[in-house]
Amino acid sequence: MQLSSLVARLPYPSWAVQRAVAVAAIVTQGGIGVTGSIVRVTGSGLGCPTWPQCVSGSMFPVEHPEYETLNQWIEFGNRLLTGVVILVAALCVLVAWRVVLDHPGRQRLLRLAWVMPAGVVAQAAIGGLTVLTHLLWWTVAVHFLVSSVLVWFSVLLLHAFGEGDETPRWRVPPSGRALLVALVAALGAVLVAGTTVTGAGPHGGDPGTPRLQAPIEVLAQVHGALLVGYLVVLTLLGLRWLRTGASGTLWRRYAATWAVSLAQGGVGSLQYALGVPEALVSLHVLGAALVIVATASLWCAARDRGPATSRHPAPTAEAAAAAR
Template sequence: MVPVAERSSSPNPLTRARDAVWHPTPGSLRLLALLGVLGNAMIVATGGAVRVTKSGLGCPEWPRCTGDSLVPTHSAEHPALNMSIEFGNRMLTFVVLAVGFLVFVAALRLRPRRRALVGWAVAQPMSVVAQAVIGGIVVLTELHPASVALHFLVSPALLVFCVILWVRAGEGDAPPRPLVGPRTRRLAAVLLVACGAVLVAGTVVTGTGPHAGDADSRRWGFNIEDVTRVHSALAWITVALTVATAVVLHRTDAPPAARRRVHELIALELAQGAVGYVQYFLGVPAPLVVLHMLGAVLMWIAAWRLALSLRDRGPLTRPAEPKPVTATKQTPQPA
């Protein structure tokens, strides 16, 4: 058997990639988990590109792109660009599924095995499959806003698994020890709920506005200004809760990691708010819609990282190195 040190130092990138999955270390598993986070954030952005380019029905069938082809083909009813954008988003789903499967295999192969990590890892490929099925429902319902909203919201739900695995892969398995008081933990929990409410309200705004995925797709019958105000109010409530959390963390001398996380979240919220107001006053230009959707999931990731930084599960214990076997000197025996 090849020693771990030799496998990790191989100059062949394919060998190193294989070993990261088949002979994982805590570091390589955490890297794979980070790829899962990035992949699921990116698929939100590409999904936004599908919507703003009116490519939601670029591939009018599912799981095939058209009635007789898995891939985009010439069609008089669907422009080639729209078909390519929608098909590209579908292909990215398979990439994210592959990453999720590799994460699961690495979690199974990690020695010593950590059952909690296996549980968080198995949820990832299963959730991506659910996402693909919901994507098919979106196409078959011709972009009904309820199915489109569900399709988007599955990604933040999946990101919860990805972020927790990413964080847990770098810490120990001791029972969680709170690093702040119960009031601060409750405040962080309310902040997570507020972030989730902003995401839900954002799907209603998108389903009511001009970027519903296709020129003929159904929209919600709400007044766009009313739902935008609700979305904006929830966003301001989230900012207020984040600032309150930052104040409490500083006054209670919370760990530096927690204070860094809350500063990151405030910065993302301010940037997200700026993008939101600019796109509103400019008539919701397509590139800013995609940027706003990406900002939304980055905020969600930051909020969960903040919540997870308020407890400690001890240091990551690494397996002991095997002791070298030395030959023992034999004492001559009398004949």
């Protein structure tokens, strides 16, 4: 109760601030995955070999006979970026909480905001497990997949600030909704398959890290086939909308989803053809985040939750009386 009183003293966040913190959540949740890939491809995953300390007895990198200084600082820098993610997650909760104090019906918004710090806690635990297990491939995979889910929820949070909380009314027919569900499922399958390719690939985060013992050629082909499946569903979705009609917003987001998906497929193909160069790995991780953002935005545009009710503070009792 006392904490709510403190939050109530904060100025009501403007519409620009509400959007800004949600966009920052998308950027930080996606960005930490990209910086994590840089740690992996530079072989810096065990630059800080303990957790939560960097090395035994110190939170910061210190000269160590087994670990290069540069690798230590790359890994430590990635850990420091977690602090930015935590800050943004806290801001999301504070902004949503302040909105709910004026608009009590916006509990869904606050629940979505709380996903951000909850995700940070989960990622901290998974990150610690990853270090303590010396970067076992499946722990790295779980780390990435949780980031992917958090990127998705960040997009939902951004849209929640700009919409109401009515029961969703779908702007597409039932068949279109079913295809959207299939599209999300296909995206999930692509992401999971991608982590197996990474697990068997040459960039394990440390030269001594055990890799997934499976033929990477087969795993890459499965990953590519699933991407084709995702694009097939996306095509069917567009054909369905041509018959039944769709709004301009839906078509724009549909086109953006195609653009980032094709670009991601091109990067993946080039990456495979060139023997998985380090720079393309991080670019591919960035592309994965963009595909998630595009797909989530398409999903949100396909349903209507009513007009936004919290872009402005609730009128004071005096203002309400004057209006009457």
